[in-house]
Amino acid sequence: MTTKPVLGAVDEDAAPLTHEQLRELYSLMASVRHLDTAAVAWQRQGIIPGYAPQLGQEAAQVGSGYAVDRTRDFVFPTYREMGVARAMGLDMVGYMSTHKATWHGGMYNPLESRFAPIQAVVAGSVLHAVGWAHGQTLSGKPDGERGVAMTYFGDGASSQGDVHEAMNFAAVMKAPVVFFIQNNGWAISVPTERQVAGGSVAARAAGYGIPSLQVDGNDVVAVYEATRSAFAHCRAGNGPVVIEAMTYRRGPHSTADDPGRYRTLEEERLSAGEDPLERFKQRLLDDGIADDAFFALAQQRAQEEEEAIRGGIEALAPRPGAEMFSLVFQEPTPTLQSQATAWRKESEHV
Amino acid sequence: MEAEPVLQLSMQQALNRALDEILADNPKTVIFGEDCGRLGGVFRITDGLQAKHGEERVFDTPLAESAILGMSVGLAMAGFHPIPEVQFDGFAYPAINQIVCQIARMNYRSRGTLPMPITLRVPSFGGIRAPEHHGESLEALFAHVPGLKVVSPSSPHDAYHLLKYAATRPDPVIFMEPKSRYWQKGPVDVRTAAPGQALQDQALPDAGMDDGGRLTGARVAREGRHLTLVAWGAMVARCLQVAELASEDGIDVEVLDLRWLKPIDAEALAKSVGKTRRAVVVHEAPLTSGLGAEVAQLITQHCFQTLKAPVERVTGFDVPYPSGDLEDEYIPNIDRILFGIQRVLEYRRG
């Protein structure tokens, strides 16, 4: 069995991106860059307690998220998919509320957003994607309405047993899942070569008979096109696809991280490759698709958007403590109800 | 001719019949796990269900517990009611991450928008001289996890009704089947609710073996005046035997079948022990931090004034579940339970 690239045939009909779409992709990346940088600043300013930046991963995130059809697909993110969330049009205050420590998982409704709750066990939700995707197969929905699950994870998470179980299950069941790996070079302090045996995550797919492809994760159009053809492949009933987007995580793993302990700034500069945002801007300029006025406007909109989100975040009050009790079960247990009653009585929150 | 509503069934047959009816009642239920399709499960609990309901509703998965449970999460997100099976109790350990971190939390994380109506069937406890990891008692582990409910039937009748009940609930239920009781026959009243209708509010038909049909709490398996034996699963039958023997010595033992290990029916405990004023908890699991401690505390809390002796525990030991030759030494036997009764009856305040 060899690693086959995704069958081109399944998306032969796909039209190339229009100029308007290309400009939209840029605007999304600019918004994500701005919001991401701002979120790190918010953490330093004490507005949020923590954040997982994705500087340098904008193309991988926006390009893949842009391929999602929110009327039928479902995304299973990690804790670092802010750019995907933004590209999918999520309520970003709801998204950021996890980082504000307002609520684990985010304050958005996953059934509406098609974006599963954020959760911290790496690879934990990779299997959920397989289950959800198999649900599409079982659903009896007509071909065109069936969705595809896209699950995101990192090179570090790819070492988890759940990823291997997920790939095997998906392949055996021909589940419509796109395994989207953002290989950003590092887990926390451990680089890919000390993390991933077998050369790459994509290379492993061959062992499961899953077509895979590595894509330049700094090229938003390449990422979009790879994702789009993977979705087409899944929709056509061909089973799962593995995409490994090669990116680089610039800066720290999280706002609590100190990358100076495991790499130098010089190494970072040399390894990071081209800045995906600058690179795309240059391409749009070269192709005459956008001009300076467009970029200035995109930047201004990104800033306005970020300010509005910051306002929303700052306005987020802590959730009423009663929710701690009332959202555990659909049908709360008597014990839990009496704990809630006691808590009400003994705290001053009544 | 009207079907005879009370049938003589083994617990295996009762569970099989319940699953058959669940599949017929709710087109969203799916049953899956290792060998549960063609083979009908190693205990034949799912016997014939695939042939009758199709390979999409009842299917064999690859051999990976984490994936089976992780897949359940995704299926529940897609609107299904998964009834996964873990083949033996000890193989729930490889799936603990998915059970604890994912299944149990998804409702909370998603603020109630992603309920997890998953019924995890686990053939549980010892007594069949099986190899290692085929005789574990995981109830305390599961009951300790916020977001899970735990139930264990002790008779074919309860097995039938509790499984049907569990499978209509919107929260995850761990259904612990006492595998040593699979082949014991008993009367099962199979008059049930209309298809799909929740059983909670209606009286369970009592064929003389149930306390008025409540499916949500404990059940007095035998009335008595002098002392309450509290048990669940396979230990209920043993306690009933012990009660018979004790009655020959004029000791009138009440046996309380706890059934729900989370939530525990504290009211039933208080009522029974309030009357008998003495209690012995019997379980197969190791002593330390076992559920017996929880039961004893609830009894103390509710019956402190009337208790004539400290609550006693007769349990397994703090050792790995032993091999078949030793399991009769490990599982509370009639003598050890009788000693426990004696300690409680002879207790004198110092």
Ligand SMILES: Cc1ncc(C[n+]2csc(CCOP(=O)(O)OP(=O)(O)O)c2C)c(N)n1
């Ligand atoms: C099961 C598990 N173990 C450990 C951690 C702590 N942890 C959080 S992120 C991380 C590194 C993850 O690296 P990778 O999967 O490559 O994703 P990246 O953060 O680089 O995007 C670790 C070890 C965790 N979240 N989950």
